[in-house]
Amino acid sequence: MKIRLGMIGGGQGAYIGAIHRMAAALDGLYELTAGAFSSDAEKSRATGQLLGLAPDRVYASYQELLAQEQQRPEAERVQVVAIVTPNHLHFEPARQALESGFHVILDKPMTFSLAEAKQLQQVAAGSGKKLCLTHTYSGYPMVKEARQLVAAGTFGPIRKVYVEYPQGWLSAFEEGGDNKQAAWRTDPARSGVAGAMGDIGTHAFNLLEYVTGLQVERLCADINVVVPGRRLDDDGAVLLKLSGGASGVLVATQVAAGEENNVRIRAYGERGGFDWQQADANTLLVRWPDRPAEIRRTGTGYVGSFAQHNARTPAGHPEGYLEAFANLYRNFALTLQAELAGQPAPPEALDYPSLEEGVRGMAFIENVIASGHSDQKWTDFAV
Amino acid sequence: MKIRLGMIGGGQGAYIGAIHRMAAALDGLYELTAGAFSSDAEKSRATGQLLGLAPDRVYASYQELLAQEQQRPEAERVQVVAIVTPNHLHFEPARQALESGFHVILDKPMTFSLAEAKQLQQVAAGSGKKLCLTHTYSGYPMVKEARQLVAAGTFGPIRKVYVEYPQGWLSAFEEGGDNKQAAWRTDPARSGVAGAMGDIGTHAFNLLEYVTGLQVERLCADINVVVPGRRLDDDGAVLLKLSGGASGVLVATQVAAGEENNVRIRAYGERGGFDWQQADANTLLVRWPDRPAEIRRTGTGYVGSFAQHNARTPAGHPEGYLEAFANLYRNFALTLQAELAGQPAPPEALDYPSLEEGVRGMAFIENVIASGHSDQKWTDFAV
Amino acid sequence: MKIRLGMIGGGQGAYIGAIHRMAAALDGLYELTAGAFSSDAEKSRATGQLLGLAPDRVYASYQELLAQEQQRPEAERVQVVAIVTPNHLHFEPARQALESGFHVILDKPMTFSLAEAKQLQQVAAGSGKKLCLTHTYSGYPMVKEARQLVAAGTFGPIRKVYVEYPQGWLSAFEEGGDNKQAAWRTDPARSGVAGAMGDIGTHAFNLLEYVTGLQVERLCADINVVVPGRRLDDDGAVLLKLSGGASGVLVATQVAAGEENNVRIRAYGERGGFDWQQADANTLLVRWPDRPAEIRRTGTGYVGSFAQHNARTPAGHPEGYLEAFANLYRNFALTLQAELAGQPAPPEALDYPSLEEGVRGMAFIENVIASGHSDQKWTDFAV
């Protein structure tokens, strides 16, 4: 049985809503059943129609969606709510959805502020419901392969990490025109205290902690507003001190003119290291001090259980961003199905970003911006 | 409204059936409504259940599917039948589906023999129904970009083409064990007169004719059975003479140990050339005699209308094999929807492989195998 | 003591003469002592002056160089003559040099015709002098690594080989202007029976036989003159049957607009294969059927003795075309020095192309052109 999915946000023209819908659809595990696609009732209705939803499952507001779906018979009502609104509209829908008995899939960053994130964590704990936070890049098979290799001690303890997320799309003052994505992402009222650091810095941060299993303990940030007139940071670089004595560098920028979205992570222990980048997402380059580097590839027989579990096609048939995104949806579905079946989910299915990652992501945003304003070199990573 | 899809073949464990289902699901344009997933009725039933189909839409044979669906009210019955069986089971289901009033999506190569292909072409012409043949690689945005650049005369007339499809998965005698894919693909009774040339050579051939807009007129083939005991070719190389005076080389092998599926095409005119390969599918490398080579990328604003139409995510978020496959499904759906709406479909939607490509693909198989057996240098490409 | 080198050809403006001089200089093993740089005495003199040669060691003709140097005391006269003239001026200088008691370094292809090549082989055998033929690409460390891996049986017997040499510099009718390189290379009176096949096809052929240790036994060629007005082939593709039952494809073209000089070879046995290309010359990609591909690199500690011997810098500091060329000069020098010292040269030093390779290269040219003119599919490789 497919899991019934309701969506909050994602009206026509929204970027991330369409991505979520494709990710949910790919593996046939979800059925988009209901939606409050816009705070504009007419727009919500039109989107619902376009998507082929039954008219009575298309709502004018998320409150209405939650209230009405709760009334429906259990076998009919949505089981999971996906929230794909801008950052300032994450907390309330998520909180209410959890308290109304729905599982939640939430776009990142988790909330508008760290305080909200911690509150949401408590709400979730009390609700008995689960939350999946869509840190897409952790869904790539070769990212999971890297994590599994690190966790197995393949490289020895990680000593150095470099993570970067260079974009170029905000090289000019895009928010001055009619670019809606640029408008809300550079608006403190909708994005929060951070621009680039919230939008893509959090992805880099999550990737680092996810793959290495280490935690940021202190940081030192250079946060910049490069484009004149911009109200939030569009560029930053951060020195990191990590648990276990490692150090790292995190770079995120939206003014690297001509760059697309080549998020990349490299890490090194005494016995070797690895290199992964989205531009060549199905390759994990593994380097050794004294023998040839290896090219590990999605879809092969020799990769670990996590990479195997998160791939769909034979080696050499590239899996991309939507497949990585779909892996989050798929693992969340498998976890919920296991719960419904009263069976334990395998570790590969349980491997999706959740509340802890969300809280730490929001802590990153607040700490990194604080460090950017500070004259002190090192800022403790406070959660 | 979603298009109602029935599937013939694709029971649990089948490779290509699962691919078709994901491709159909990705864009939310189809609803898998019915299926005859196996000639084993129980297996068909089990697959249908797993996929969440209504039990009365799961059939024990394709004949039953066609007959029963035809009986259903128009608003309910499947509109398109996807046929994902081995080659020897393409023609009959496809013929009957067309004659029963269903559109058809058919896995490649189109049929078991050229004679069947030509017959199917006639049947289709008489039926008024449409057929989409899933030559996946023609669905990649950057392949379409190459085609559009060539068609616009960007490089001048194409003079030289290299196309290759190296695989390594049949380097050993896999059909000796329990590898089902290897078993049927190396079996003349199920695969046809060709092994590698039918399985992947046809993809290379289609890619060549699709991108360059040229036709093979003569060929000279070296066809080999490399692995002892194998009953069909597992390797071949073909010299080509193309319309307009161009020449080319086509290589397809399944014994290139360690190779995955890096199908690649390069072509050159007097004013420039291009290079595309599946391993870096979102890049089209364009070379010029007297200025820097260009890296054209999926999802950017500067690519042509066909590449734009066939992409879903912003540049740098890789689209892969499933997205390319889904483009075939999507364009076919858009074409059918336009027809239903009584409107002309845009050229970008009409751009999917169909009967003509299928007939030429089968002609390639028969001509190339004939040339392989011939002592004569050049064999005319007979259709 | 440095080896005293005389040069025939290579006047100012000549391409390959300057390359030879840099290759000879790099390792400090040769001293350019004498030269007949041009058949134009004044030009020869001017070149000699520019190069800082003593005026009495600069000659107006190669005959004069050979005659006069022979007169000089043994401790003073040149020991090796490098011949860097166009193809039609290879045989006579080389023959006379050998007969006059000089070792010879000769640019490829060895001669103007196969008959000349075989004659030169006899002359050399009678002279007791050695000859080094500058098939540059065999000098790359990672090419030698590939050869050593193949020879050790790492991949099992080689079953399939692809070699290609795509260039674009003759995409237009360059010989119509003042491009001297284009002029002689497309002129049957100076280049011989072949254009592209002689200029770069021979390199590809040599690379194939050198790396795989196999010999071409039969071939089937498609030889083309693509650019109107051109007098020799500028494009070709060749199907190959190799010793031991392997097959191959050789491609060489000078009309691949925008291509530089990315000569590439791939070969596969049952247990694995390799991939080398000049554009990434310090990498040898080694593929396995069941484990990650390996990236072998120049200058590392894990490569074999031949790759070690032919490298100068630590890994990651790229060695290029001149270093590969210099390896030929260096190995020839080490061989001559060992001979002078009455000691056996190590196999790594003895590893430079010589007469046998030269004769087979000329046979390739004549056979491939003959096959191009033939209606018969397979042409036996006659030497």
Next chain:
Amino acid sequence: MKIRLGMIGGGQGAYIGAIHRMAAALDGLYELTAGAFSSDAEKSRATGQLLGLAPDRVYASYQELLAQEQQRPEAERVQVVAIVTPNHLHFEPARQALESGFHVILDKPMTFSLAEAKQLQQVAAGSGKKLCLTHTYSGYPMVKEARQLVAAGTFGPIRKVYVEYPQGWLSAFEEGGDNKQAAWRTDPARSGVAGAMGDIGTHAFNLLEYVTGLQVERLCADINVVVPGRRLDDDGAVLLKLSGGASGVLVATQVAAGEENNVRIRAYGERGGFDWQQADANTLLVRWPDRPAEIRRTGTGYVGSFAQHNARTPAGHPEGYLEAFANLYRNFALTLQAELAGQPAPPEALDYPSLEEGVRGMAFIENVIASGHSDQKWTDFAV
């Protein structure tokens, strides 16, 4: 006439001395005439013999070399002295060479301390002699192309720069064994206040200032000793504030296990950016916000005058590390020859690193180490 070169340091087994000799030899502009190759007189003599030097031009100490060569007739004595000793032995030989009337080629970093560097700058100014500092990476044609594009305003003012130099060769405690390179480079008495930052950080720093034309004004460094027992830094990351309001990140590490020497620089202005790395040294990737990225290549006709001037082979024949190194030697020679001829040298020849770069490099070392020890976020770049 070749320039007569004397060498200080570079005895058998020394790494960088051999590199200098090959760089000097490649273009035939220098003749290695004299040497004091070791402070061990016998070792110096043996090296000189191996190199074929006249015995009376091989000296037991650099003092002897300078004194004796000064006595020789002008037409005979060395004109340039190359100093290739460890850091602590740079200043005295360089000072005395300049004061004795010799031009100097000096390995980097310029001296042992900033104070020495500034003193050497004064000495040089007073001597009328020239100094070339071998920051190799600035010799690559595509690095020069990047610099010329930046200087022409192609990208607009540079706003963000990333430069990195990852190595892995000191991942373990190499200095505990008999690795001489590791021994002196990790020894404060021979290397100076910095390890990695002096050895490779200075290269990254020089590359950044050279290519962008910007100057570091403030920095914030995280400097680490990763390998237990090591006495100098083996890892560091530095946030940079640059002239003109730009910012940057500099990374240098010697504990990135498995990394070779892939120094890389990326920079971005509002209108575009570039990317260069040593692993693909003949490519300059140029990115634009709104059109395809470009691949600029060594040896092509479309590159600028600096790239043209610093290349030797046609496009596609890779030039490597030794060629880049040789470009420094070559440009220094052309500058000296122009001076001897009383003519102005072209700007392309004058383009080699010299005293100013040396002083700033030493200032970088001292400032970056100071910042590493500081609790203050930003350290002004003091010279």
